[in-house]
Amino acid sequence: MFEIVLQISLLCVSISMLGLLYRLIKGPTVPDRVVALDAMGINLIAIMALTSMLLDTTAYLEGILLLGILSFIGTVAFSKFIEKGEVIENDRDL
Amino acid sequence: MSMLHWAVFFPFVAALFVPLMYKRFRWIHTGWFVLIIPILLFIYFFIFIPKTSNGEQVMASLAWIPSLDVNFDVYLDGLSLLFVLLITGIGALVILYSIFYLDKDKEKLHNFYVYLLIFMGAMLGLVLSDNLIVLYMFWEFTSFSSFLLIGYWHHRERSRYGAQKSMLITVLGGLSMLGGSVLLAFMGETFSVRELIGKSGELTAHPLFNATILLILLGAFTKSAQFPFHIWLPDAMEAPTPVSAYLHSATMVKAGIYLVARLSPVFAESGLWLWLIAGFGIATLFWGSFSAVKQTDLKGILAFSTISQLGMIMSLLGLGAAALHYETMNENIYMAATVAAVFHLINHATFKGSLFMAAGIIDHETGTRDIRKLGGLMNFMPITFTITLIGALSMAGVPPFNGFLSKEMFFAAMILVTEMDLFNLDTWGVLLPVIAWTGSIFTFIYSLIIAFKPFTGVFRPEMLEKKPHEAPIGMLIPPVILASLVIIFGLFPNLLASSILEPVVAAIQPGLAKNEFHVHISPWHGFQPELFMTIGVIIFGVLLYLTLNKWNKIYGILPDRLSLNSFYDSLLKGGEKVFISITKLFMTGYIRTYLVYIFLFFIVSLGFTLFWKDAFAFDSENTAPIGIYELILATIIAIGAIAILFAKSRLTSIIILGAVGYMVSIFFVLFRAPDLALTQLVIETISVALFLLCFYHLPKLPSRKEERMTFKLNNALISIGVGVIVALIALSSHSNKLFDSISGYYLENAYKEAGGKNIVNVILVDFRGLDTMFEITVLGIAALGIFAMIKLRLTRRKLTDENE
Numbered sequence: 001m002f003e004i005v006l007q008i009s010l011l012c013v014s015i016s017m018l019g020l021l022y023r024l025i026k027g028p029t030v031p032d033r034v035v036a037l038d039a040m041g042i043n044l045i046a047i048m049a050l051t052s053m054l055l056d057t058t059a060y061l062e063g064i065l066l067l068g069i070l071s072f073i074g075t076v077a078f079s080k081f082i083e084k085g086e087v088i089e090n091d092r093d094l
Numbered sequence: 095m096s097m098l099h100w101a102v103f104f105p106f107v108a109a110l111f112v113p114l115m116y117k118r119f120r121w122i123h124t125g126w127f128v129l130i131i132p133i134l135l136f137i138y139f140f141i142f143i144p145k146t147s148n149g150e151q152v153m154a155s156l157a158w159i160p161s162l163d164v165n166f167d168v169y170l171d172g173l174s175l176l177f178v179l180l181i182t183g184i185g186a187l188v189i190l191y192s193i194f195y196l197d198k199d200k201e202k203l204h205n206f207y208v209y210l211l212i213f214m215g216a217m218l219g220l221v222l223s224d225n226l227i228v229l230y231m232f233w234e235f236t237s238f239s240s241f242l243l244i245g246y247w248h249h250r251e252r253s254r255y256g257a258q259k260s261m262l263i264t265v266l267g268g269l270s271m272l273g274g275s276v277l278l279a280f281m282g283e284t285f286s287v288r289e290l291i292g293k294s295g296e297l298t299a300h301p302l303f304n305a306t307i308l309l310i311l312l313g314a315f316t317k318s319a320q321f322p323f324h325i326w327l328p329d330a331m332e333a334p335t336p337v338s339a340y341l342h343s344a345t346m347v348k349a350g351i352y353l354v355a356r357l358s359p360v361f362a363e364s365g366l367w368l369w370l371i372a373g374f375g376i377a378t379l380f381w382g383s384f385s386a387v388k389q390t391d392l393k394g395i396l397a398f399s400t401i402s403q404l405g406m407i408m409s410l411l412g413l414g415a416a417a418l419h420y421e422t423m424n425e426n427i428y429m430a431a432t433v434a435a436v437f438h439l440i441n442h443a444t445f446k447g448s449l450f451m452a453a454g455i456i457d458h459e460t461g462t463r464d465i466r467k468l469g470g471l472m473n474f475m476p477i478t479f480t481i482t483l484i485g486a487l488s489m490a491g492v493p494p495f496n497g498f499l500s501k502e503m504f505f506a507a508m509i510l511v512t513e514m515d516l517f518n519l520d521t522w523g524v525l526l527p528v529i530a531w532t533g534s535i536f537t538f539i540y541s542l543i544i545a546f547k548p549f550t551g552v553f554r555p556e557m558l559e560k561k562p563h564e565a566p567i568g569m570l571i572p573p574v575i576l577a578s579l580v581i582i583f584g585l586f587p588n589l590l591a592s593s594i595l596e597p598v599v600a601a602i603q604p605g606l607a608k609n610e611f612h613v614h615i616s617p618w619h620g621f622q623p624e625l626f627m628t629i630g631v632i633i634f635g636v637l638l639y640l641t642l643n644k645w646n647k648i649y650g651i652l653p654d655r656l657s658l659n660s661f662y663d664s665l666l667k668g669g670e671k672v673f674i675s676i677t678k679l680f681m682t683g684y685i686r687t688y689l690v691y692i693f694l695f696f697i698v699s700l701g702f703t704l705f706w707k708d709a710f711a712f713d714s715e716n717t718a719p720i721g722i723y724e725l726i727l728a729t730i731i732a733i734g735a736i737a738i739l740f741a742k743s744r745l746t747s748i749i750i751l752g753a754v755g756y757m758v759s760i761f762f763v764l765f766r767a768p769d770l771a772l773t774q775l776v777i778e779t780i781s782v783a784l785f786l787l788c789f790y791h792l793p794k795l796p797s798r799k800e801e802r803m804t805f806k807l808n809n810a811l812i813s814i815g816v817g818v819i820v821a822l823i824a825l826s827s828h829s830n831k832l833f834d835s836i837s838g839y840y841l842e843n844a845y846k847e848a849g850g851k852n853i854v855n856v857i858l859v860d861f862r863g864l865d866t867m868f869e870i871t872v873l874g875i876a877a878l879g880i881f882a883m884i885k886l887r888l889t890r891r892k893l894t895d896e897n898e
Contacts, residue, residue: 007721014726021730024753025737033749040753044760047727048771051763059768066772070779074752077783081745086790 006054013046034078041071096154098168101135102222105215109208116204124203125193128211132186135218139178146172146597158228163285169224172597176436177221177345177352179594180443184344185214187572191451192336194569195458206246206334213239217345221352226275226285233271233317236346237264243341244333256329259662263316263326271313271353277306278360291359291604298363307367310357311374318350320408321378324401325658331393335454338393343400343446348439351404354411355435355602362415362603371412372511372526378405380529383536387642388649392453392463392548395540396446399489402537403442406504409526410435413507417603429599430510434503436598440590441488441496441583448576449485449544452478455569456548461559465543470553475564477574479549484577488584490541490635491534491628496583498628501534505624531627538635539642690812697815700823710822713829724764731757742802744789752782769854 017040024036045067052060080086108131116124145152152170159165170178189210196203216235223229237260245257275285281300282290290297297303314320319327330342341347354371361367382402389395414432455478456471457463472479484495491501508527555561564570583590638645680691704710734754741747755778762771840853840861850856858866 007723010721010723011726014723014730017730018726021733021753024750025733025741030743030745030749033746037749037753037756040756044756047760048763055766057766060763060771063763063768063771063775067775070775074779074782077786078749081786081789086787088787 003054006050010047010050010054013043013050017043017047030078030082034075034082037078038071038075041067041074045071095156096168097138098152098154098170098222099156099166101138102168102215102219104135105131105211105218109211109215112207112211113204116207120198123193123198124207125189125196128207129186129189129193131211132182132189132214136179136182136186139175139182142170142175143593146170146175147593149597149600153224163279164227165225166228167224167286168222169288170222171601172594172599173352173355173601174221176440176594176598177348178218180348180440181214181217181221181345184340184443184447184576185210187447187575188336188340191339191454191569191572192334194566195336195454196334206243209239209242209246210337210340213243213341213346217349220349224287226279226287226290229287230268230272230275233313233349234265234268236349237261237268237317240264240330240341240346243337244330246334246337247332250332252329253332256326256332260326260330262666263323267313267316267323267350270309270316274306274309274311274313277302277309281306287356287360294360294363297360303364304366307361307364307370310353310361311367311370314350314353315374316350317353318347318404318408319378319401320350320374320405321381321401322658324378324382325662327401328389328394328397331391331397335393335450335457338396339447339450339454342397343450344443347400347404348407348443351407351411351435351439354408355598358411358415358602359604368412368415371415372409373412375405375407375409375412376526376529376533378402379409380405380533380536383533383540386540387536387543388646389540390464390466392456392465392468392544393450395465395544396449396453399537399540399544400442400446402533403438403446403489406530406533407435407439407442409530410438410504410507411602413511413526414602416511429603430503431507432599432602433595434500434507436595436602437496437503437587437590438500440594441500441580444576444579444583445485445488445495445497448481448573448580449489451569451573451576452482452485453544455565455573458569459560459563459565462557465547467554467557468548469551470549472549473553475549477564477570481570481573481577482549483545484580485573486541486545488580489544490538491631494584495580496587497580499584499587502622502624502628504530505534505627506622509623527627531631534627534631535634535638538631539639542635542639543642690808693812693816697812697819700819701815704819704822704826709826709830711826711829716828716831727757727760727764731761740802744792748782748785748789751785752778755782767854769852 020036020040020043024033024040027033027036045064048060048064048067052058052064108128112124112128115127119127142152152168154168156166156168189207192206192210196206213236216232216239219232220229220236223232241257241261244260245253247253248257278290278297279285281297281302282293284290284293316323327342327347331338333342358367379402382398382400382405386395386398386402389398410431414429414435417429417432453463455475456468459475460468460471462468488495488497491497505527508530511526512524680687731754734750734757738747738750738754741750755774759771759774759778762768762774840857844850844853844856848856848860850860
């Protein structure tokens with residue numbers, strides 16, 4: 001019973017990923033796409049958590065934390081690029 | 095190491111000391127030191143004459159590469175003795191001549207004598223070695239040293255052209271001869287010529303026999319300047335005259351003749367051998383003498399006359415092969431051809447050497463070799479004129495000289511051909527004496543041109559660069575010696591008969607009983623048909639010579655464009671052009687083209703192998719069940735990957751690429767690889783950030799708008815092909831698992847042996863730690879490389895876009 005619930009949840013998350021992919025490809029502006037990518041990262045966390053429950057393991061917990069950080073960093077990098085045109089400014093003083 | 099080996103090495107060793115002598119004793123002409131070498135060698139080899147005339151042979155072996163049956167075996171019989179005497183004897187005369195010909199202050203003598211000594215040693219090795227591979231080695235040595243000698247005055251464009259041409263043609267032949275030698279050794283299972291001769295009977299039946307004949311003969315024909323490979327010899331006349339006299343009349347061009355004579359016992363059974371040699375020889379004889387008449391350069395005439403005389407010797411050797419087919423000695427009149435060939439070989443060396451030296455004297459004392467400028471030199475150079483007259487009349491075949499005897503024997507042999515009942519000779523053979531006779535008329539004409547054009551007629555001092563006078567005595571001695579040999583051999587031909595000719599003929603035709611024949615050359619043998627042929631040659635020759643201006647327009651009929659020389663030139667130039675254009679055709683300089691080649695090769699070779707071996711298999715037994723969410727996630731990856739191709743802006747593609755990378759990490763999660771998933775996530779994020787970093791540095795060009803990738807059908811087809819092939823291979827290899835995985839061992843032993851529970855990490859650092867170490871190295875190199883590329887920009891160029 002529990003397994004079926006997990007399977008259904010995975011299915012739902014996957015379908016929502018599909019929707020996000022549509023926005024990612026179609027999204028008229030770049031920020032639309034970046035937000036879609038960010039949301040995909042969050043969805044990935046969900047998939048990871050569901051899978052680790054399904055597989056009955058704790059091996060993916062670091063992955064969940066890491067993905068949380070990376071998804072944030074990625075989104076910030078994109079945002080900075082869109083705003084300033086570069087990711088790492090090295091000569092700020094000049 | 096026997097004395098014979100030392101004799102071959104002697105010139106090479108001496109060559110090492112020549113530069114030293116040149117440096118130390120500048121006031122003495124280096125040639126005097128060098129002169130000792132051939133004289134010593136000549137005396138040494140002269141002593142062998144009694145031995146070989148008794149039918150003995152001298153044999154000595156020196157191990158070189160015994161495991162490959164390549165040994166420096168020397169073998170001295172009549173044939174090699176004749177050649178070594180020619181090489182050392184004429185070598186000594188030529189060196190003496192060169193001492194007076196080359197100025198010791200103006201010329202680089204050390205180079206000259208080193209090259210000449212290398213050549214002499216190579217020729218000695220060539221005629222003495224019994225091993226085919228060693229023979230080939232010396233053969234290439236002669237080509238190489240001849241190249242150096244022709245290009246001796248390397249500041250002249252014509253010298254370099256001649257050297258290159260002779261090198262290309264003789265090396266072509268040399269390589270083909272190597273091929274022939276290898277085939278011969280393959281058939282006979284030995285490299286030794288003598289053993290091959292012993293096996294000649296079984297070789298004839300071998301399927302490779304005819305191919306071997308063609309390859310060997312290509313080598314012999316190119317070296318001996320046979321039609322149509324004769325074109326290098328006239329251009330080799332740019333060499334100093336001693337070189338022309340030595341290499342291009344007496345020794346090197348006879349290497350091919352030596353090869354044919356040496357291998358005759360192996361091949362003579364074959365009709366192909368006989369016809370090829372006789373046919374090409376006679377064609378060369380005619381074409382050489384025909385072309386010689388139109389030359390205006392003295393050495394040019396002599397070069398074509400050499401070609402023609404070599405053709406004559408070659409054709410006689412070919413006909414001599416017929417003697418093997420007649421068992422009984424009494425009827426065996428066809429031996430005469432071989433005797434004539436050998437006799438003429440000696441005669442040609444004597445008179446052609448003296449003629450070349452005389453031409454060199456004229457060149458040296460007047461400053462030109464052009465017969466249109468020369469004339470009336472008889473009063474200035476009486477001795478040179480006498481030498482030239484003797485040489486030329488001997489070449490023409492006029493009675494008191496040795497050329498007459500060999501020409502008579504030549505005609506006699508040619509008439510005998512028509513009586514042979516072999517290989518269709520009785521039907522087509524009649525052509526041979528006719529062509530030979532016509533060729534001899536032209537020989538007569540150009541001999542008269544050489545003898546009379548420079549010396550008679552009007553003396554025109556204004557055309558000459560120097561005031562002509564007789565040559566120094568040292569320059570005259572060698573041609574005088576040769577000219578007196580011409581007369582001696584002409585008057586007393588039997589001096590040579592038992593001492594030289596008989597052992598040579600015995601070497602060329604070892605199958606025939608040794609003591610049953612005796613060579614006897616008589617200057618007068620009654621009113622035979624060949625005598626009338628000679629009389630006819632003289633009458634027609636004189637008539638045509640006197641009317642030369644009336645008929646020499648026929649040389650204009652064949653335009654220059656159609657000559658063999660221009661064919662050779664256009665072959666070189668055209669070949670270069672064709673190959674450049676072919677290279678340009680596929681070496682476009684665009685990496686995309688090369689990728690297309692690589693992928694096409696990939697598709698074709700792998701696809702063909704799959705198809706040919708019928709290797710495709712699909713087995714669904716071992717597959718795991720697929721959940722519907724997995725299907726959806728896979729669809730997302732597929733759609734994402736395809737969407738990248740159609741993305742309009744670069745930024746969009748990067749974002750989609752990041753999404754696809756994240757999805758891949760999710761598959762690592764689903765397939766239970768947490769370590770991989772972690773790494774994949776980090777790496778994906780970093781590489782996306784790196785792409786963004788690159789974007790900042792992309793050049794902003796107004797002409798290059800960001801737009802969707804253009805569609806190219808070829809690229810689409812190739813990429814689809816690669817995908818399909820890889821998919822097919824993956825499916826087939828999954829369905830054809832032959833062995834179980836070894837992962838069970840790691841599962842059992844990860845904790846027991848290595849003390850770790852994470853198998854992936856235990857494998858990485860423990861079981862297979864070496865791989866990890868080098869991957870760390872790769873990362874280190876990449877980091878250092880990036881650092882170096884950023885920091886070490888020595889020149890800051892404005893436009894560094896490589897695609898510009």
